[in-house]
Amino acid sequence: MSEEKPEKTGEIILKITDLKKSFGSLTVLKDINVEIKKGETVVLLGKSGTGKSVILQCIIGLLLPTSGTIEVFDTEFINLPEAEKNLIRRRIGFLFQSGALYDSMTVRQNLEFPVRRQPDFKNEDLSEKVNEVLENVSLADAIDKMPSELSGGMKKRISLARTLMLDPEIILYDEPTTGLDPVTSNEISHLILEMQEKLNVTSLIVTHDIPCAKLVANRILVLKDGTIAAEGSYEELKNSDDEFVRGFFEFS
Amino acid sequence: MDTLTTDKPKKTFKIALPESLKDTLIKITGLFLFAFKSIKELIKPPYEFSETVKQFYQIGYKSFSLIAVTGFIIGLTLTLQSIPTLQKFGAASLVPSMVALAVILEIGPVITALIFAGKIGSGIGAELGSMKVTEQIDAMEVSGCNPFKFLVVTRVTAATLMLPLLVILADMIALLGGFVAFNITQSMSLKSFLMTSFTNIDMRDILPATIKTFLFGFSIGVVGCYEGYNADRGTESVGVAANTAVVISSLMVILIDMVMVQMTSIFF
Numbered sequence: 196m197s198e199e200k201p202e203k204t205g206e207i208i209l210k211i212t213d214l215k216k217s218f219g220s221l222t223v224l225k226d227i228n229v230e231i232k233k234g235e236t237v238v239l240l241g242k243s244g245t246g247k248s249v250i251l252q253c254i255i256g257l258l259l260p261t262s263g264t265i266e267v268f269d270t271e272f273i274n275l276p277e278a279e280k281n282l283i284r285r286r287i288g289f290l291f292q293s294g295a296l297y298d299s300m301t302v303r304q305n306l307e308f309p310v311r312r313q314p315d316f317k318n319e320d321l322s323e324k325v326n327e328v329l330e331n332v333s334l335a336d337a338i339d340k341m342p343s344e345l346s347g348g349m350k351k352r353i354s355l356a357r358t359l360m361l362d363p364e365i366i367l368y369d370e371p372t373t374g375l376d377p378v379t380s381n382e383i384s385h386l387i388l389e390m391q392e393k394l395n396v397t398s399l400i401v402t403h404d405i406p407c408a409k410l411v412a413n414r415i416l417v418l419k420d421g422t423i424a425a426e427g428s429y430e431e432l433k434n435s436d437d438e439f440v441r442g443f444f445e446f447s
Numbered sequence: 448m449d450t451l452t453t454d455k456p457k458k459t460f461k462i463a464l465p466e467s468l469k470d471t472l473i474k475i476t477g478l479f480l481f482a483f484k485s486i487k488e489l490i491k492p493p494y495e496f497s498e499t500v501k502q503f504y505q506i507g508y509k510s511f512s513l514i515a516v517t518g519f520i521i522g523l524t525l526t527l528q529s530i531p532t533l534q535k536f537g538a539a540s541l542v543p544s545m546v547a548l549a550v551i552l553e554i555g556p557v558i559t560a561l562i563f564a565g566k567i568g569s570g571i572g573a574e575l576g577s578m579k580v581t582e583q584i585d586a587m588e589v590s591g592c593n594p595f596k597f598l599v600v601t602r603v604t605a606a607t608l609m610l611p612l613l614v615i616l617a618d619m620i621a622l623l624g625g626f627v628a629f630n631i632t633q634s635m636s637l638k639s640f641l642m643t644s645f646t647n648i649d650m651r652d653i654l655p656a657t658i659k660t661f662l663f664g665f666s667i668g669v670v671g672c673y674e675g676y677n678a679d680r681g682t683e684s685v686g687v688a689a690n691t692a693v694v695i696s697s698l699m700v701i702l703i704d705m706v707m708v709q710m711t712s713i714f715f
Contacts, residue, residue: 281591281592284588284589285590285591291586293582295581295582295583295585295586297583297587298583308590308592312591312592312593313591361590361591
């Protein structure tokens with residue numbers, strides 16, 4: 196059994212204050228307040244449909260919050276012009292639930308795509324970087340395959356590799372192990388842990404996978420009724436007085 | 448004497464529009480803004496040269512055979528239909544000239560554009576709609592890239608520039624089809640047929656016909672990209688995007704043709 200991961204100390208790299216998000220008359224997020232420190236791995240748990248993925252999409256700018264602020268790298272993100280938002284986005288990786296690989300491109304082209312569009316792009320470093328990230332996810336042989344030739348687990352690995360191409364300081368994971376068998380889920384969880392330890396990235400992970408949360412999280416947040424209902428380590432929440440919170444850990 | 452001003456209550460007028468009309472007006476506005484953005488992004492660096500060239504191949508080169516077959520059939524059919532009628536007036540020798548005028552001015556551009564709208568408009572709508580549904584467009588956006596420039600500008604550019612070339616191809620092959628049809632009942636060499644065809648055609652005919660093919664291509668590219676880029680989440684929306692792209696871009700071709708015909712009669 197893995198030891199509980201210690202809490203991180205250090206500068207706050209991501210700060211969400213009074214975040215609210217409504218879709219028409221439906222308010223999904225009421226009052227979200229989260230601070231994440233540099234190098235920390237925070238897992239966000241919650242029942243399906245409670246707005247966990249919405250939080251990630253607000254952070255990265257795919258959705259506009261109804262109200263509240265999001266500070267990334269000490270910069271208020273929401274109202275930035277698009278060009279400045281893109282500069283910050285290049286420092287944040289986003290792992291989509293489906294992987295979102297570009298299906299008309301090979302694995303190599305998928306990985307090269309974001310890098311080729313950076314202002315300081317250098318062609319001579321690219322091949323080496325591609326090989327390096329593929330080695331990190333143990334899929335060097337897949338370099339010339341099309342996404343349709345990859346299994347679900349392989350797609351998640353390649354998607355993570357693509358995220359790593361820009362050397363992100365923060366990675367947002369939207370249900371990284373959903374839809375995978377237990378063995379592959381465990382492999383992905385260990386891969387996430389390995390990336391954190393190797394690269395010291397800050398991570399916010401939305402997941403239902405409790406073993407994954409136990410393995411990787413410094414801190415776990417539980418979302419309920421649009422707010423953060425509980426916060427703590429795996430052991431603290433597993434032994435919580437709140438029945439709702441304990442319920443997530445009952446079958447782990 | 449001071450002029451007294453009284454505060455009159457402001458009157459507001461609300462016009463109740465049917466929902467369908469509101470939706471149509473919103474869509475038309477959205478299309479115009481989308482078209483304007485595609486031109487703005489085309490001019491602004493950086494440029495997606497290699498993807499644009501790839502789209503020239505996908506959109507233009509891969510449509511050659513379909514357009515060529517269509518053009519041949521148009522020329523063949525038009526000539527076969529025209530000969531009996533003109534023969535009654537002893538004017539069978541005018542068939543090449545008449546077919547050339549009809550094909551180059553109107554039938555070639557419009558039919559080719561409608562075929563193009565069906566093949567390319569639906570293809571682009573489905574492709575971008577599928578990318579939207581599978582979050583590929585979002586993935587481009589969150590990595591700090593410009594998906595609009597990569598996906599939309601390249602396709603609109605390719606559609607705008609390739610359709611005129613395809614129309615020229617269709618027109619030439621239509622004349623070849625006309626030559627084949629003419630020689631079923633009449634007899635004329637290819638050289639004579641072509642010389643006769645172009646007797647009554649000059650730049651005042653060719654220029655407006657060519658200009659409108661650029662507008663056709665631009666509208667088909669914009670509509671296809673707009674429908675796909677704005678598809679809802681869900682697999683059903685991919686089919687809707689493809690279908691709507693064909694319908695609207697076909698209608699745009701007809702409307703642009705109507706406007707261009709009027710403008711041609713004024714300016715040329």
